[in-house]
Amino acid sequence: MxxxxxxxxxxxxxxxxxxxxxxxxxxxxxxxxxxxxxxxxxxxxxxxxxxxxxxxxxxxxxxxxxxxxxxxxxxxxxxxxxxxxxxxILNGQISIGCVEAESSHFLAEMLEEMIADHPQVTFTIFSGTSNDIIEKLDKGLLDMAVLIEPAPIEKYHKLILPEKEIWGLLVSTEHFLTHRETVSAEDVLGMPLICSSRKEVRTMFCSWGGFDEEALTIIGKYNLIFNVISLVENKVGAAIAIKGAVAERKNKIKFLPFVPEMTTNCVLVWKKEGILSATVRTFIKKIEHALKA
Structure with missing residues (x-):
């Protein structure tokens, strides 16, 4: 019956x-x-x-x-x-790839809540470039990832995280623009720039400024902002970066946001065709609930 x-x-x-x-x-x-x-x-x-x-x-x-x-x-x-x-009795591990961004604070709060509710759950966080993280996500080595748009995420489920990522110029405290609070597109023309190695970011930057990439004086490219802070301090060049990646740095640097404002979303993504554990599904539902609150 x-x-x-x-x-x-x-x-x-x-x-x-x-x-x-x-x-x-x-x-x-x-x-x-x-x-x-x-x-x-x-x-x-x-x-x-x-x-x-x-x-x-x-x-x-x-x-x-x-x-x-x-x-x-x-x-x-x-x-x-x-x-x-x-x-x-939820247990097991949540493996997360995470870029340097403002939204990492939101992720930390969600993990803290998850561990408080389910003490047997553990987690692993992998920090790296978007390309490194996506590669591990595709191979099944990560359950989910926090990425900064623009990014190739069409084949993933995604949740837009609450904090907007603010883009700007990272300069030395001895830079001639250090007295300014913002930077315009005209200011960066002719300036030695250190840009992201991601083509999507450079395309977005050029669209914001209304100029061709060839018109910029790009002296170097980076994958992690940590690697270029000393170059910025020594006035080798100014780096295009997001505020969330440098907000806690105590070096001799200053972050100047772009005007007009250039912002992007931070997103949590996971594979559409992936098989998620009960622990990972519970964590995603917890994040969904928090975003709707």
Whole structure:
């Protein structure tokens, strides 16, 4: 006796009409009629009689209705208890790739909450370039990743994280622009620049400034901003970067945001075709809930 058939039976008993019951169950009327007929045949008893265009339960039907309600209540209670039990014993590891960004603070808060709720869960964070992180994500070495747009993420599920990433120019405190609070497109023309090695970022920057990349004086490229801070300090060049990647640095540098403002989203991504553990799925649901709050 299938749970599905008991649900069909109880819905017909409640609606007293096959057509209305079928609509409620989101199946066709002929399908439901056939299912009820086959159900009666398998039980070798008549469950309904038709009177005045309505279906009424027979004595056997009344008996089954009481038992069906008990069975479905027990089934629902069992499913809920199993879900609660699974919640209490979540364990395993969450592996996350993360770029240097403002949104890393949000990720840290979510991990703190996850560990508090499920003490047996552990995590591994891999820091690197977007290209390195995406490669590991594709190979299944990471469960998810925090990336900065623009990025090639069409083949992933994504959640947009709350903090916008602000782009600007990282200069030495002895740079001739250090007295300024912002930088315009005109300011960077002719200036020695150190840019991201990612083509998408350079394209976005050129679109912001309205100039061709060939018109810029790009003296070097980097994958991690940490590697070029000393070059900026020594006035070798000014680096195009996001505020979140340098906000905690105590070096002799200053971050000047671009005007007009140039911002991008930070996103949490995971493979569309990937198989996620219960622990990772729970963590993603926790983040989804936090973003909707």
């Amino acid at each position: 299938e749970i599905r058939m008991l649900k069909y039976f109880l819905t017909v008993a409640e609606e007293q009409n096959i057509t209305q019951a079928a609509k409620k169950l989101h199946i066709t009327q002929p399908t439901l009629s056939r299912q009820i007929r086959d159900f009666e045949e398998s039980l070798q008893m008549t469950l309904f009689v038709r009177q005045n265009k309505k279906l009424y339960l027979t004595e056997s039907g009344l008996f089954l209705k009481k038992r069906a309600e008990e069975i479905l209540t027990l089934n629902e209670k069992t499913e809920q208890e199993l879900a609660n039990y699974q919640q209490t």
